[in-house]
Amino acid sequence: MKKLYEQFNRVNININIEPMEVSTLEKERIKKNVMKTKKKKHLTRNLVAVATFFIASSITIGYTFPTFAANIPIIGNIFELFIDDERYVFDNYNEHSKNIEMSQASNDVEVTVTDAVYDGENITIAYTIKSERNLGERPILEGEDGELTADEFGNRYKYSGYATNYIVQKINDNEYAVLYIFELLEGSKPEEVHINFRGDRIVDLNNGNNSVAGNWAFNFNLAKLESETQLITKDSMKTEAEGLKVAVTKITKTPISTALYFSEEVLVAKDDGDWRGVLIDYIMSDNLGNEYNIVHFRGAGHSTDFEGRKNFSRIIAKSFDEQATSIMITPVVGVYKIKDSTGALELIKEPYTIKPIIVPIHKE
Template sequence: MKKLYKQFNNLNIETDLEPMEVSDLEKERVKKNLMKGKKKRHISRNFSVAAALLVASSITFSFAFPTIAAKLPIMGDIFELFNNDEEYVFEKHNTYSTDIGLSEESNGINVTVTDAVYDGENITVAYTIKSEKDLGDRPILEGKLVADEFEDKYEHSGFSENYIIEKISEKEYVVVYNYELIKGPKPDEVHITWEGDTILDLNNVSNAFLGDWSFQFTLNALESETQKFTGGSIITEEEGIEILVTKMTETPISTTLYFSEAVDIRLIAKEDEELRVVLIEYTVSDNLGNKYNTIHYRDIGHSTDFPKTRRSYPRLTTTNFHEEATSLTITPIVNIYKKKDNDTLLELVKEPYTIEPIHMPLNK
């Protein structure tokens, strides 16, 4: 590290520099990084900290010389803009992401894919949307994401999509798109073709703009490590409910917990005739008191329309756990719904309630 700083000090940098224009995205990145300066960063238990130290050095250099930083292409910066979002699980994505840098303009709307990363569990794409038009509050690029290696396994189902969107100026938005591979192949390399045909406001789906945006890029899977739990060793039970953790997969950027849920909905809802729906949410914390954001794939959930014995197989994606943590506490929260006024909408039957937490050791 001392050698690295010595190299910085020996750089021949002209001190008589004129101010340069900085993009709204870069301004927002600088502001967010300064605001989060006091936050504690977690380092993975299973992977080297060398890469994190190198990134820290790079950030220090960028802020020490902001004029130089303004000249550099935006790489991995979008992920950092969402660190206050409740679904922010992208703490290390900027370290491992691939620089894409592809732009397409259609119908007066420019979409630029800046970065993407594939860890064998998820494909995560960061991109910007710019337009003189009013695109609404939460616009996304909607279309089909496919890979040659997937064949047709994900064509109609077996995947889940999540978006985090932020409007950073009147004309520019940043988006993190997370494509979860649920039921299908997880190859070591994917040749992605992403065909977008609509800019859609998620807050107002009638606000849509047709166009043609096409991107192609290749991603290699990051290394991963999977631990399977057999014989129902990681479990919680309550009358009418059984929840097991079946396996855990860790990569350099994420941890995915897989569950098996069995719910006797007629028993816990005390209803045989009227429709009832049960969805189980989860909170995750460790023995050090750290709480973890999650992206929750809920699978089919539970309904009185289903056979009594039908299971649901949800999963949680989160960050790597703190390197000093030795156990997790996973708390299920049970939500029971019914139809609202004979409509398609659902409303809670009663207040959500927790059941006995799952206590899960973390192997060192």
């Protein structure tokens, strides 16, 4: 601590600068990364000292110096704000994402697209929402006809072949960070896409009645990251149980993630004529004992209305530990019935696991 105080004393700050508030998002960005500086050797000690002082000042006295802040590079990235989310798979995204930094305000709500990345499996857009209005707990930008189009897609993803996923982090009462994941499941994956990202309202995912109309639109282009796809020989990576068969059909690796595609076959038997449904989740780990978060596209699921129909699903995980030699994918089976006239579902019994699929990791 003595050395740290000495560094503070050496920092040259103009104390006559007019104090102003700094965004909580900026504080969080710096705070999260200063805590990790032991792992980031490229940061100088003086920069750590300055950033630490910056945080301490803004937290203890409620304001800081905007000119001083403007001269400090943004340490870290918006993706790290989601590190505690169970779907956090974004360790390498900042290294490969494109800095966008476009802002638009409409109806007293400001949306800023900060970063975006396209790896052929997903288009992931990071953005913030800021307003004095009460936007709820999980506000997102939403468009009546969808939020994302690209000239190169034509109508391919207009009605099918894609899915959307949102991860929302509330920064404070007036500011939010959002990751929008446009999942490219079936169809063209061009080398470059000219993105039109827009919305006509901000809506709270936890309360659809809480929304703000407006007009926000952003246009930018993204180049596809390199990828490598391995088609799996039929049934060479599979697991089976009574009435169940799950197989890995394809593996695609990119610099930021690994995508595994599954074929699921489930025979769902009716009980006393009642409807039954099955959903399969997955647990992913490696031979070293590491567990991995995933972003899961579940497909249509399985039910007694579509007996014996195959279902397609996909999971996205971050890049695997370099020392790992195999991945273990454990299916978790949940069986449901309709609870009441509202159509709500309830579990018939506790979810159970079946024998895992072992996927060897091929070293380059």
